[in-house]
Amino acid sequence: MTLSGKxxxxxxxxxxxxxxxxxxxxxxELVEACIRQIELVNPAVNAIVTTAFERARLEARRVEKxxxxxxxxxxxxxxxxxxxxxQDTEGVxxxxxxxGYAEFVPEQDAAVVARVRSAGGIVxxxxxxxxxxxxxNTINPLFGATGNAFNPNLSCGGSSGGSGVAVTTHMVPLxxxxxxxxxxxxxxxxxxxVGYRATPxxxxxxxxxxxxxxYSVQGPIxxxxxxxxxxxxxxxxxxxxxxxxxxxxxxxxxKFLELDAVDVGALRIAVTEDLGGVLVSESIRRTFRERxxxxxxxxxxxxxxxxxxxxxxxxxxxxxxxxxxxxxYKDAEQWDEAFNPNIRATYESALNTPMSEIAQARCVQMELxxxxxxxxxxxxxxxxxxxxxSPFPWSTMYPAExxxxxxxxxxAWLALTSSITVLGLPVLALPCGRDESGLPFGIQVIAxxxxxxxxxxxxxxxxxxxxxxxxxxxxxxDFESLKCAKKL
Amino acid sequence: MTLSGKxxxxxxxxxxxxxxxxxxxxxxELVEACIRQIELVNPAVNAIVTTAFERARLEARRVEKxxxxxxxxxxxxxxxxxxxxxQDTEGVxxxxxxxGYAEFVPEQDAAVVARVRSAGGIVxxxxxxxxxxxxxNTINPLFGATGNAFNPNLSCGGSSGGSGVAVTTHMVPLxxxxxxxxxxxxxxxxxxxVGYRATPxxxxxxxxxxxxxxYSVQGPIxxxxxxxxxxxxxxxxxxxxxxxxxxxxxxxxxKFLELDAVDVGALRIAVTEDLGGVLVSESIRRTFRERxxxxxxxxxxxxxxxxxxxxxxxxxxxxxxxxxxxxxYKDAEQWDEAFNPNIRATYESALNTPMSEIAQARCVQMELxxxxxxxxxxxxxxxxxxxxxSPFPWSTMYPAExxxxxxxxxxAWLALTSSITVLGLPVLALPCGRDESGLPFGIQVIAxxxxxxxxxxxxxxxxxxxxxxxxxxxxxxDFESLKCAKKL
Numbered sequence: 007m008t009l010s011g012k013x014x015x016x017x018x019x020x021x022x023x024x025x026x027x028x029x030x031x032x033x034x035e036l037v038e039a040c041i042r043q044i045e046l047v048n049p050a051v052n053a054i055v056t057t058a059f060e061r062a063r064l065e066a067r068r069v070e071k072x073x074x075x076x077x078x079x080x081x082x083x084x085x086x087x088x089x090x091x092x093q094d095t096e097g098v099x100x101x102x103x104x105x106g107y108a109e110f111v112p113e114q115d116a117a118v119v120a121r122v123r124s125a126g127g128i129v130x131x132x133x134x135x136x137x138x139x140x141x142x143n144t145i146n147p148l149f150g151a152t153g154n155a156f157n158p159n160l161s162c163g164g165s166s167g168g169s170g171v172a173v174t175t176h177m178v179p180l181x182x183x184x185x186x187x188x189x190x191x192x193x194x195x196x197x198x199x200v201g202y203r204a205t206p207x208x209x210x211x212x213x214x215x216x217x218x219x220x221y222s223v224q225g226p227i228x229x230x231x232x233x234x235x236x237x238x239x240x241x242x243x244x245x246x247x248x249x250x251x252x253x254x255x256x257x258x259x260x261k262f263l264e265l266d267a268v269d270v271g272a273l274r275i276a277v278t279e280d281l282g283g284v285l286v287s288e289s290i291r292r293t294f295r296e297r298x299x300x301x302x303x304x305x306x307x308x309x310x311x312x313x314x315x316x317x318x319x320x321x322x323x324x325x326x327x328x329x330x331x332x333x334x335y336k337d338a339e340q341w342d343e344a345f346n347p348n349i350r351a352t353y354e355s356a357l358n359t360p361m362s363e364i365a366q367a368r369c370v371q372m373e374l375x376x377x378x379x380x381x382x383x384x385x386x387x388x389x390x391x392x393x394x395x396s397p398f399p400w401s402t403m404y405p406a407e408x409x410x411x412x413x414x415x416x417x418a419w420l421a422l423t424s425s426i427t428v429l430g431l432p433v434l435a436l437p438c439g440r441d442e443s444g445l446p447f448g449i450q451v452i453a454x455x456x457x458x459x460x461x462x463x464x465x466x467x468x469x470x471x472x473x474x475x476x477x478x479x480x481x482x483x484d485f486e487s488l489k490c491a492k493k494l
Numbered sequence: 495m496t497l498s499g500k501x502x503x504x505x506x507x508x509x510x511x512x513x514x515x516x517x518x519x520x521x522x523e524l525v526e527a528c529i530r531q532i533e534l535v536n537p538a539v540n541a542i543v544t545t546a547f548e549r550a551r552l553e554a555r556r557v558e559k560x561x562x563x564x565x566x567x568x569x570x571x572x573x574x575x576x577x578x579x580x581q582d583t584e585g586v587x588x589x590x591x592x593x594g595y596a597e598f599v600p601e602q603d604a605a606v607v608a609r610v611r612s613a614g615g616i617v618x619x620x621x622x623x624x625x626x627x628x629x630x631n632t633i634n635p636l637f638g639a640t641g642n643a644f645n646p647n648l649s650c651g652g653s654s655g656g657s658g659v660a661v662t663t664h665m666v667p668l669x670x671x672x673x674x675x676x677x678x679x680x681x682x683x684x685x686x687x688v689g690y691r692a693t694p695x696x697x698x699x700x701x702x703x704x705x706x707x708x709y710s711v712q713g714p715i716x717x718x719x720x721x722x723x724x725x726x727x728x729x730x731x732x733x734x735x736x737x738x739x740x741x742x743x744x745x746x747x748x749k750f751l752e753l754d755a756v757d758v759g760a761l762r763i764a765v766t767e768d769l770g771g772v773l774v775s776e777s778i779r780r781t782f783r784e785r786x787x788x789x790x791x792x793x794x795x796x797x798x799x800x801x802x803x804x805x806x807x808x809x810x811x812x813x814x815x816x817x818x819x820x821x822x823y824k825d826a827e828q829w830d831e832a833f834n835p836n837i838r839a840t841y842e843s844a845l846n847t848p849m850s851e852i853a854q855a856r857c858v859q860m861e862l863x864x865x866x867x868x869x870x871x872x873x874x875x876x877x878x879x880x881x882x883x884s885p886f887p888w889s890t891m892y893p894a895e896x897x898x899x900x901x902x903x904x905x906a907w908l909a910l911t912s913s914i915t916v917l918g919l920p921v922l923a924l925p926c927g928r929d930e931s932g933l934p935f936g937i938q939v940i941a942x943x944x945x946x947x948x949x950x951x952x953x954x955x956x957x958x959x960x961x962x963x964x965x966x967x968x969x970x971x972d973f974e975s976l977k978c979a980k981k982l
Contacts, residue, residue, distance in 0.1 A: 198521035208744065213820055214859050215856070215860055216856040216857065216859070216860055216862070217856070217859055217860050217863055217918060218706040218707070218708075219706070219710075220706075222707075249870075249942060249943070250867070250868055252863060252865055252918050252943050254943075254944075255695065255743040255744075256743075256745075256944050257744075257942060275976055327849075328849065328852075328853060329853075331849060331850050331853035331854075332853040332854070332856050332857050335850055335853060335854060335857075356849065356850075357848075357850060358847075359813075359849060360845075361816065361819060361844065361845075361847060361849040361850070362819050362844075362845060362850070362853055364816075364849055364852075365820040365823060366819075366820070366823060368703070368704040368705070368757060368820050369703050369704065369820050369823075371704070371705055372702070372703055372704055372705050375705055375740055376738055379738070380738075430705060430740050454737060455737070455740050455742075456742075456743060456744050
């Protein structure tokens with residue numbers, strides 16, 4: 007089997023792995039093809055900010071030998087992968103998008119990275135993030151912005167923006183990300199790929215500063231649900247360092263390798279376009295309604311339901327204040343004027359917030375959760391749009407206004423995702439055609455706590471159905487124009 | 495088989511259930527024997543504050559018929575049980591130990607109670623608690639104090655004090671409890687019975703006000719580890735209401751019915767008498783050291799280890815402040831002067847605490863956790879004393895001083911238990927002979943998160959070994975003197 011470079015980089019992760027194991031393609035060729043794609047396309051979008059090509063080539067040759075010797079293949083056997091630059095990579099510069107770490111080279115992999123490597127994944131490079139990964143527009147003082155692959159002048163979302171762009175542009179089949187208020191989902195939607203925020207505790211996170219929190223959840227970005235599930239199966243492996251995270255409940259990580267066959271015609275779906283009234287542009291509402299119309303043609307039922315999560319964004323802000331104080335109280339003294347204004351604004355507002363407000367927000371959180379899960383008595387899934395507006399210019403930190411309404415701060419335009427974080431529920435961003443501007447459009451698919459396997463299985467079935475409807479098909483960037491685009 | 499009343503009330507839960515199923519004893523006789531025991535002994539100790547005898551008799555007759563008809567027996571088939579008065583019982587007065595609820599009769603069982611009933615458990619009554627279950631001495635303005643079964647002038651601990659006393663005095667084989675800072679463990683130690691605080695999330699708690707917390711954990715009190723495991727298997731069942739608690743991770747509750755055979759001679763035990771320096775009386779230290787000497791004679795190893803949890807009590811106080819604000823901010827306006835001073839003191843101190851202090855406490859909590867679990871690289875279990883002092887007179891809210899050192903507040907004398915809550919680890923209170931005053935002495939047996947089954951299995955093995963050593967044997971109250979004691 008001889009595949010061109012273009013064909014090699016188009017391969018999905020599950021498919022590429024099987025071809026490597028079967029000796030049909032060489033991991034060395036695959037890595038070279040991805041490196042070539044990065045060299046061609048990355049200048050236009052600036053998704054990958056640090057590369058590890060020489061090490062990747064060595065590792066690819068090692069995998070090739072293992073294959074020849076019929077050694078047991080790892081789950082990511084020979085697959086090129088990009089790592090979000092908030093996650094430490096041994097020997098490879100890790101900046102957190104911050105000038106303060108411009109030359110930092112970790113001595114140890116973060117546990118998710120170690121799991122990726124020990125499964126045979128080949129790290130090609132690090133993907134761009136907002137400074138310290140806070141904000142939903144991928145821009146920082148060290149590397150500048152990552153451009154949207156469908157129009158490099160526009161935002162690719164964030165904070166896992168570089169990962170979303172690297173995957174949609176075929177630089178890599180897989181990338182890691184993490185999600186606080188939408189950081190896996192927003193960039194997935196803006197890049198037309200799959201991003202998955204699992205139930206907190208599924209992916210052990212030894213770096214969390216507090217024993218219990220829904221922030222932040224590490225997860226996969228891929229071009230298909232099955233590929234995302236493969237990377238998830240690796241990221242959530244229980245190992246020596248998992249016990250550093252007390253939320254790591256016992257679970258068989260291998261179960262994500264086999265998704266159930268779900269009859270899409272039997273799926274009962276609850277639909278809401280704005281979670282009961284959060285900020286969503288008219289244009290996105292129209293697109294979502296059209297898509298729901300199409301989807302209702304092939305699922306069991308697709309009912310518009312009453313949900314009211316309008317107070318969730320305020321809860322998120324308070325919980326965010328609380329977690330930021332835990333996260334940053336040791337560092338705050340050293341921040342200068344240039345440091346991420348999103349972080350400074352949240353932190354400073356936190357210091358003047360009485361703890362009773364935080365406590366009340368926690369109670370509201372519980373009330374919202376208990377109301378929302380009532381929906382699952384009658385429905386398998388809840389769906390809503392993933393982002394409130396079409397991609398905006400990355401030159402503004404966040405969209406300044408939506409349909410004439412001013413946007414208050416860096417979180418106010420993304421209540422669609424942050425409200426789901428408040429609930430703690432597992433949620434998948436699924437590509438769903440293009441919006442009215444011709445840019446990628448995605449929906450959030452939301453399931454009950456701990457039903458990750460069911461959610462992934464159902465999303466996989468939906469994805470297959472979407473592939474048969476022109477308006478629902480996953481969008482693919484125009485590579486030729488990207489290759490000619492001026493350097494970002 | 496004809497058993498006397500005395501023999502019937504002595505039966506353990508697992509044994510009694512089997513005898514009922516085999517038709518060897520009648521559930522009606524068992525219930526009558528327990529009622530008789532309550533009538534004889536309860537006046538001296540005041541453990542059970544509300545009874546449900548007529549309903550219990552009806553239910554016992556129903557179970558008897560089910561047995562005759564060979565219907566599938568429930569896990570608690572015909573077993574008399576007492577419910578902590580903080581847990582709602584449908585049709586049976588539930589006061590939370592508070593005059594404000596003196597006549598409150600819930601219309602619905604709390605979920606743990608519903609699970610007990612649907613497993614065939616027969617609720618005989620409600621057990622006494624401090625007001626709103628806050629405090630480790632069981633006394634309240636509504637029912638007064640519960641006396642220690644080994645000396646009714648002394649405290650039985652708390653907050654599940656009535657449950658501990660009801661079980662040790664053979665009024666019931668099983669009782670429910672709950673544990674915030676030691677509320678299952680302290681009364682278990684003071685009554686010479688087993689109390690079990692499972693990993694948070696094992697027992698679904700639909701009444702918690704916040705989505706994630708180690709407070710408060712519901713659990714079993716029994717006279718043996720196996721009986722506690724039986725009740726746990728019922729309390730932790732996943733049902734319709736479990737999903738109201740987002741911490742309810744997937745788990746097979748049935749696994750607690752079969753404990754593994756553990757070779758006590760292979761157990762590696764880490765030992766600390768004071769968690770690195772928390773307040774523990776000299777007398778308790780001496781008793782603990784003697785017991786460790788004995789235990790080291792039959793386990794694999796029993797090593798004194800360096801642990802430093804001295805900052806954990808302060809963390810607990812801050813987390814407690816935080817949770818109290820969530821729990822009580824709606825009610826605080828209505829409190830009068832007589833309301834539980836423990837709650838008022840914690841709540842009022844909370845309002846003046848900056849949120850940065852709480853956030854920092856959370857970070858310290860994580861650091862303590864990560865250091866502590868390092869012990870489990872070399873040891874299966876950690877043990878330490880359960881309570882810092884021998885039972886004290888219940889007429890003081892808490893021991894005024896320990897070895898001449900003043901005790902600062904209602905939490906300062908129980909850092910041995912509250913510090914383990916801060917870590918979140920599963921912990922079992924195991925009876926271990928008597929202290930220097932001839933009163934029950936118990937140890938805490940602590941395992942890693944989610945290793946509940948292993949912990950129960952190991953504790954079961956230890957318990958069997960203890961039964962062979964005179965100084966380690968579970969103490970039993972002097973029933974004759976209790977029956978003659980003056981009414982408490």
